[in-house]
Amino acid sequence: MPIVYVRDLELIKTITVKDFEYFTDHRTDFFESRESIWSKPLVILKGQRWRDMRATVSPAFTSSKMKNMFVLVNECSEQLLDFLEQSYQQPLETGYKIKRVKELYTRYTNDVIATTAFGLKVDSLKHPTNEFYMMGQDATSFGSIKFLIFLSIPKVMKFLGINLIPGKITQFFKTLVLDTVATREREGIIRPDLLHLLIQAKKGTLHEEDSAEDQKGAKINDEDIIAQSLQFFLAGFDTSSTLMSFVSYLLAIHPDVQTRLQEEIDKTLKKHDGKFTYEMVHSMKYLDMVVSESKSEHQNFPKEEAAVETVGALEDRYGDWHLIVGHHRQLKKWTQGDETLRLYPPGAAVERVCVKNYTLKSDPPLELRPGDNIMIPIYGLQHDPNYFPDPERFDPERFSDDNKHNINPMTYIPFGLGPRSCIGNRFALMETKSLLAHLLSRFSVKVISKTPVPIKVIQKGFNVTAEGGFWLGLEKRTT
Numbered sequence: 001m002p003i004v005y006v007r008d009l010e011l012i013k014t015i016t017v018k019d020f021e022y023f024t025d026h027r028t029d030f031f032e033s034r035e036s037i038w039s040k041p042l043v044i045l046k047g048q049r050w051r052d053m054r055a056t057v058s059p060a061f062t063s064s065k066m067k068n069m070f071v072l073v074n075e076c077s078e079q080l081l082d083f084l085e086q087s088y089q090q091p092l093e094t095g096y097k098i099k100r101v102k103e104l105y106t107r108y109t110n111d112v113i114a115t116t117a118f119g120l121k122v123d124s125l126k127h128p129t130n131e132f133y134m135m136g137q138d139a140t141s142f143g144s145i146k147f148l149i150f151l152s153i154p155k156v157m158k159f160l161g162i163n164l165i166p167g168k169i170t171q172f173f174k175t176l177v178l179d180t181v182a183t184r185e186r187e188g189i190i191r192p193d194l195l196h197l198l199i200q201a202k203k204g205t206l207h208e209e210d211s212a213e214d215q216k217g218a219k220i221n222d223e224d225i226i227a228q229s230l231q232f233f234l235a236g237f238d239t240s241s242t243l244m245s246f247v248s249y250l251l252a253i254h255p256d257v258q259t260r261l262q263e264e265i266d267k268t269l270k271k272h273d274g275k276f277t278y279e280m281v282h283s284m285k286y287l288d289m290v291v292s293e294s295k296s297e298h299q300n301f302p303k304e305e306a307a308v309e310t311v312g313a314l315e316d317r318y319g320d321w322h323l324i325v326g327h328h329r330q331l332k333k334w335t336q337g338d339e340t341l342r343l344y345p346p347g348a349a350v351e352r353v354c355v356k357n358y359t360l361k362s363d364p365p366l367e368l369r370p371g372d373n374i375m376i377p378i379y380g381l382q383h384d385p386n387y388f389p390d391p392e393r394f395d396p397e398r399f400s401d402d403n404k405h406n407i408n409p410m411t412y413i414p415f416g417l418g419p420r421s422c423i424g425n426r427f428a429l430m431e432t433k434s435l436l437a438h439l440l441s442r443f444s445v446k447v448i449s450k451t452p453v454p455i456k457v458i459q460k461g462f463n464v465t466a467e468g469g470f471w472l473g474l475e476k477r478t479t
């Protein structure tokens with residue numbers, strides 16, 4: 001199957017933003033299944049059905065909703081710290097606890113998604129074989145070969161009735177969501193989580209921030225709720241734990257950066273009376289530069305790069321299509337960034353499917369037909385020395401206030417770009433920051449003999465990871 005690989009920045013912008021209406025869809029045929037639920041997740045939906053669903057669920061991911069949810073995420077961070085403190089009672093000879101941190105973080109992100117998307121409190125560190133965790137593992141532990149088979153012959157697999165995600169797992173999550181939704185509706189339970197927001201969307205009462213207007217997008221039913229919860233789980237837990245693992249690795253091999261970050265955490269924690277709050281975690285600038293978004297807006301967005309013009313063009317095309325608002329904000333904040341996601345984006349590439357005949361103004365021009373596939377190389381762009389000098393060097397200063405205006409926003413795209421970009425980016429950054437603030441306030445991550453330096457990045461399943469796993473030591477801080 002031919003795939004057009006685009007690396008020209010103007011063409012990427014044209015495809016993902018300016019002429020987005022010709023490239024609205026993701027390629028998702030490998031997910032095709034006889035199970036109706038798998039035709040409903042946002043990431044799979046196409047055309048107008050995608051627009052409606054995106055409009056419906058977008059209000060669940062605004063900053064104020066994240067702020068409400070922080071309390072649940074924080075509980076999981078505390079659980080993880082308790083577990084580490086206890087398991088540290090008998091340190092090994094080296095004085096470090098040696099950990100496969102990816103597994104540690106996967107258990108953490110699993111617990112976060114269990115509590116926020118399924119309304120279920122689990123502690124996968126204390127109870128390592130709990131059913132929710134084991135089911136999640138089975139759902140996502142397909143290797144590259146299985147994934148490749150589904151990518152290559154999706155229709156044959158559908159015909160044979162073989163699903164990428166086994167039926168018993170889908171059934172488990174279905175029952176879980178249906179039971180929880182029924183209990184909440186019967187007993188009027190309100191919890192600050194994604195599931196509650198989806199239940200609101202079902203009733204048509206999920207609004208944008210500070211808006212009493214009718215819900216945008218379509219009303220949804222129980223099956224849609226199951227599909228979205230499942231998708232938040234699948235899209236969110238491995239990507240986020242991959243990010244956490246790479247940050248930890250980078251901090252371990254750059255102790256100077258780790259010390260500076262710990263100083264910032266200590267100082268901020270003191271200022272907030274030793275409490276980890278949403279405001280505390282999101283007020284740390286250096287943490288932003290190391291791991292997550294920078295809140296300050298790009299001061300000198302070049303006119304010809306035309307954030308405004310682009311939004312104008314979208315407005316012309318879609319009228320009051322609500323996404324423009326979110327997108328406009330995104331364009332203005334486009335240079336938000338951090339060094340770990342640049343060096344090690346969990347998703348190596350992003351794809352689009354052409355939905356209407358289109359002439360790509362490449363040299364020579366290329367005629368595209370509906371169904372043609374396009375790939376945009378996230379990893380390649382973020383490692384291109386033309387855009388990031390000395391690209392293999394870990395340097396959070398690239399994203400400092402003084403330097404970030406030098407970054408072309410089209411070259412830093414770990415969450416994809418345009419109206420179809422990752423809906424969960426705020427969520428991912430919030431849980432990652434919460435985890436790091438807790439962890440580094442009491443522990444330091446250390447290189448041990450098992451830590452591969454340099455790391456070898458490989459693709460496994462949907463995401464990139466490190467060959468041989470992420471082995472690191474954890475040393476208890478004395479101050």
Ligand code: HEM
Nearest residue numbers: 043232235236239240243347415416417420421422424428
């Ligand atoms: C570090 C963590 C994460 C990374 C790097 C990441 C990256 C991405 C990327 C590259 C895309 C495709 C965007 C495009 O086509 O332009 C995407 C889509 C998506 N992500 Fe994430 N993601 C992360 C975490 C999450 C989390 C925590 C959630 C949910 C709670 C989530 C939910 C989604 C959904 C639903 C889509 C599909 C959006 C649509 O098709 O409209 N992601 N993500």
